[in-house]
Amino acid sequence: MRWRRALVNYLIQSVSAMLAGRLASSLTFVLFMNLANNTVLLTGGATGIGLAFAERLHAAGSQVIAVGRRADKLREAQQRVPGLLTHVADLAQPAARVALAVWVQREHPRLNVLFNNAGI
Numbered sequence: 001m002r003w004r005r006a007l008v009n010y011l012i013q014s015v016s017a018m019l020a021g022r023l024a025s026s027l028t029f030v031l032f033m034n035l036a037n038n039t040v041l042l043t044g045g046a047t048g049i050g051l052a053f054a055e056r057l058h059a060a061g062s063q064v065i066a067v068g069r070r071a072d073k074l075r076e077a078q079q080r081v082p083g084l085l086t087h088v089a090d091l092a093q094p095a096a097r098v099a100l101a102v103w104v105q106r107e108h109p110r111l112n113v114l115f116n117n118a119g120i
Contacts, residue, residue, distance in 0.1 A: 036061035039111045041104055043091055044118035045084075046073035053115060055081050065108060067091070067100065067118070091118050 040057050044050035045066025058064045058081050065085040068074050074086040089096045
């Protein structure tokens, strides 16, 4: 348990240093939040760490929407995580980010968690 607290403290301090403390309390909330009964938009959710988070969040009882650039990888993720919703978008493109925001507001108005795992 001590290592977990040390990791949480390290992450909070790192985020605080990077963002002048704006996200420290949010990070603490995310690490200890109830993972069930949420609608989660997970960028970069088709492979790697993002897919692992998608599996965990889905298993905990949340509806997960994985966003990624590659339709084939998103289809593979859906096969691994039955019930996973997907959306193809290249978030490196400003227009794609706007289109995703419009789409998610229209199609998933109950969205209450954004997990920005994709790198730009």
